[in-house]
Amino acid sequence: MDDRDLTALLQDAVSDVEPGDRLAEIRAAVSTRPHRFRWYAAGGTVLAVAASVTVAALVLNPNTDKVDDTTGPMTSPTVDGPTPTPTAHLVAAYYIGDTPLGPRLYREFHVDTGIADPSEGIDALMAGPDDPDYRSAWPAGSLARADYAYDGGTVPTRIDVTLADASLRDRPSDMSEADAQLAIEQVIFTVQAQAKRRLPVQFRYGSNPIDQVLGVPTSEPLANSAPLDVLSLMSISDPVEGLVVSDSFIAHGAASAFEGQIDWQVTTLGREALLSGYATAGMDPGHLVEWTTEPIDVSGLEPGTYLFVASTSDPSDGEGVGVFTDTRTIRVE
Amino acid sequence: MVHAEARAVTPGETWDADAALEQLYAAHWRTLVRLSVLLLRDQGAAEEVVQDAFVAMHGRWSRLRDPDKALAYLRQAVVNRSRSALRHRGVVERHAARQARPPDEAPADEGISGAGRRSAVLDALRQLPERQREVLALRYYLDLSEAEIADALGIARGSVKAHASRGSATLRALLADQQGDL
Numbered sequence: 001m002d003d004r005d006l007t008a009l010l011q012d013a014v015s016d017v018e019p020g021d022r023l024a025e026i027r028a029a030v031s032t033r034p035h036r037f038r039w040y041a042a043g044g045t046v047l048a049v050a051a052s053v054t055v056a057a058l059v060l061n062p063n064t065d066k067v068d069d070t071t072g073p074m075t076s077p078t079v080d081g082p083t084p085t086p087t088a089h090l091v092a093a094y095y096i097g098d099t100p101l102g103p104r105l106y107r108e109f110h111v112d113t114g115i116a117d118p119s120e121g122i123d124a125l126m127a128g129p130d131d132p133d134y135r136s137a138w139p140a141g142s143l144a145r146a147d148y149a150y151d152g153g154t155v156p157t158r159i160d161v162t163l164a165d166a167s168l169r170d171r172p173s174d175m176s177e178a179d180a181q182l183a184i185e186q187v188i189f190t191v192q193a194q195a196k197r198r199l200p201v202q203f204r205y206g207s208n209p210i211d212q213v214l215g216v217p218t219s220e221p222l223a224n225s226a227p228l229d230v231l232s233l234m235s236i237s238d239p240v241e242g243l244v245v246s247d248s249f250i251a252h253g254a255a256s257a258f259e260g261q262i263d264w265q266v267t268t269l270g271r272e273a274l275l276s277g278y279a280t281a282g283m284d285p286g287h288l289v290e291w292t293t294e295p296i297d298v299s300g301l302e303p304g305t306y307l308f309v310a311s312t313s314d315p316s317d318g319e320g321v322g323v324f325t326d327t328r329t330i331r332v333e
Numbered sequence: 334m335v336h337a338e339a340r341a342v343t344p345g346e347t348w349d350a351d352a353a354l355e356q357l358y359a360a361h362w363r364t365l366v367r368l369s370v371l372l373l374r375d376q377g378a379a380e381e382v383v384q385d386a387f388v389a390m391h392g393r394w395s396r397l398r399d400p401d402k403a404l405a406y407l408r409q410a411v412v413n414r415s416r417s418a419l420r421h422r423g424v425v426e427r428h429a430a431r432q433a434r435p436p437d438e439a440p441a442d443e444g445i446s447g448a449g450r451r452s453a454v455l456d457a458l459r460q461l462p463e464r465q466r467e468v469l470a471l472r473y474y475l476d477l478s479e480a481e482i483a484d485a486l487g488i489a490r491g492s493v494k495a496h497a498s499r500g501s502a503t504l505r506a507l508l509a510d511q512q513g514d515l
Contacts, residue, residue: 003473006501009508010371010474013454016447017376019366022384023358029384030354030391292359 020196024090089116092193093124094186095134097232100322103182104232105189106134107254109240118146121194122161125186130241133327137183142168146191149202158221159191162204163213169205171215180214188224189231198224227287228256234312234324235288244331248297253326254288255281257312262291265309266298266330274301278313301332350394353403358387361404364475365411371470372415374455382418386410408475409485412467419463457507464488465500472497 091112094105108131110124122145125138144164148156163169171180188201200221203213211219224230236253239245255262260283266275275298281291291310298306311325348356362383369379386407390397397403458466464486471482472493479497483490 003501006469006473006504007476009454010470012447013451013458014367014370014474016451017363017367017370017379019363019376019380019383021362022380023355023362026354026358026384026387026391027351029388030350 028089089113091120091124092190093121093129094189094193094231095125095129095131095136096182096186097131097134097326099232099324103179105182105186105230106131106232106326107189107193107235107237108134109237118148118159118191118194121190122146122187125190131328132241137179137186141165143187146194148195156195156197156199159195159199159201160204161187161191161201162206163210166205168214169210169212175214177215180216182230183214184216184218184222185225185230188222192224231288232324232326233257233288233321234262234310234326236308236310236326236328239308239328239330241328242331243328244333245298246333247299248295249330250293250295251279251308251310252290252292253310254290255310255312255324256288257281257324258314259283260289260291261313262293263311263313264293264296265307265311266296266301267307267309269305269307269329271307271309274306298330298332303331303333305329305331348398348400350391353394353397353400354387354391357390357400357403357407361407362387365407368408368470368474369411369415371455371458371474372412372466373419374459378418379415382414383411385414405481405484408471408477412471412485416463416467453508457504460507461500461503464492465496465503468493468496469500469504473501 089112091110092107093110094107096103097106098104108129110130112120122138122143125136126140126143128136142163142165144162147160147162149158149160151157171177175183184203187203191201192198200223202221203210203218209219211217233256234253235255236251238252239249243249251264253262260281262279262281264277264279265273267273275296277293277296279291279293281289283289296308306329308328308330309325310327311323314323365383365386366376366379369382370376373379373382389410390403390407393406394403397406458469461469467486468482471477471485472479477485479490479493482493486493488496
């Protein structure tokens, strides 16, 4: 056993350690300065020199769709006023949007500065998405709350979601079975993101399990479906919808793409491409992987509203599953 | 642009603490947690140690002001805090519950022999004296130079060499029994 063997041994010994994402907790612990949604580059001064370090930042935690749904927009959510709020945190919610394979779930982040609560994910579902391309299957007033069940331990073992409206037991006549199934997945992925664990989810009405929701059998706790079967293969985390950028920005998100290649564009609202480039996501069969762009310089664009478009590449020239795309509106000032 | 003239200055001076935190987190979070796992053998505790190290680094940014220095500080903080955590009785027990992994996090194709080998290496590391374990992790996992290790641990370079050589000899002996699996 020589030095190289030792290196290989130690590398291997921890190769299966995939740490949970704690960026939101760290941000919350350090956020003391008063400002609103703060784009992490805060104007161009940082980004002008950030290119060299961003290459290193491409080595991102690849856990995106596993449980690390706090890998959120690179904003540093803090609050106005002199009193720091140590609980500022990101809430990931999944919404329904269209893809080449039909409706799937996209992840969107919201900042919550209140007390962290298991119900805030379902609150976000009912409040609806910021991105106008998405929709939620859960109107306001449909879900009452989410709670963790502990089974006597200190770690949650199950998430209970309580319906507020008993009529949700049956599938509406204008909803397809597939849509009902996706609506259930929307809740499961969202509350799991909140718990940061892929826990089984029990739907309830009142204090008892309910036998079906939207016609989907729910007597027993439900597991999530395989991420690649229900999630959009491209989801943008950054920029958040409507982000104001002054000089340049870095985008990031999660994707499952051929050879990990992500194409991005900044376009007019009419989808005329003005800037383009690519980023690389790692590859992790069965899961979405984080990607991050180099700083995107928009200082040459007229002030106005544009689209940031991120797509999976499609080497098959249209014969494969097709290109998964997510978009965000940005405002350049 | 907020300050056009800022383009001329060096990266360290233009990064604020938040930007440094984001960048260093993106690039080093996983590696540092894995480093701490080598030292502690407990992923839940390792994540807490590294989380605390990042918070501490953010607080010291005005004195660091340089990504390389900040990374060196993070490494040092992770080693020191892992050592304290290890000395704190019951750390493993307290955090054992946190290790419960969601079922889909276990690699589906994980063979018994891979997991067994990893666990044997971590067990063997745990049997080494503290300094030897730290030196081996910094040298063979992070690939640091003797000078960098000496800085991180606050010991002389000669000591680094001695710990590395004793540590690797002991580790080899401990693992010799499992050569068949390695």
